[in-house]
Amino acid sequence: MTSNRLVIAIGGPAGSGKTTYAKAIARRYGLRYFSAGQVFRRIAKEKGVSLEELSKLAEQDPSIDLLIDKTTLEESLKGNVVVEGHLVPWIVKDIADIKIYVTAPLYIRVRRIANREKRPIAEVLKETIVREHSQRKRFIQFYGIDILDLSIFDLVIDTSKLAIEDVIRIIYLFIETRLPELRKRVINE
DSSP states (O other): OOTTTOEEEEEOOTTSSHHHHHHHHHHHHTOEEEEHHHHHHHHHHHHTOOHHHHHHHHHHOTHHHHHHHHHHHHHHHHOSEEEESSSHHHHTTTTOSEEEEEEOOHHHHHHHHHHHHTOOHHHHHHHHHHHHHHHHHHHHHHHOOOTTOOTTOSEEEEGGGSOHHHHHHHHHHHHHHHHHHHHHHHHHO
16 A cells, blocks of 8 residues: 555544544545535535435436445545545445444434534434435445445444544544554555
């Protein structure tokens, strides 16, 4: 593994901290940052629909998810990147050197999103439940992937009981523990 080969994938539901931790990892290790969620948001904006509405559209039109996944895969193949998104780790599971899943209970994630976006909790709760149900349905239907099956991950962290700094320290420790093994594997290839 050269420094431009390293691919770290971060997955988890909305409000779990994916973006926060992915950006921190990218900064610390000098990697690029890519968010599948940003691509989804861009598509929603281009179509003039809400995220909830785009999720519903995506249930009928697989090309939306396929575009996001193709872009994610292309960015991952370039290497030297932290990629994050709900489905990202499954899409890049054969490319990613490290796959991390972050999560938290629904009520905590909804509160985080509502605070971040300065929106009513009830509105965020409804949107989050609809989006997550839609995503799970689409991912099973189109890919045969159950996003509740976390067996592909190298590290799973519940972010609800730890400060952001503590989660970041755990992630850094895990990555730094794995780096020598990853370097050795590349030398032997």
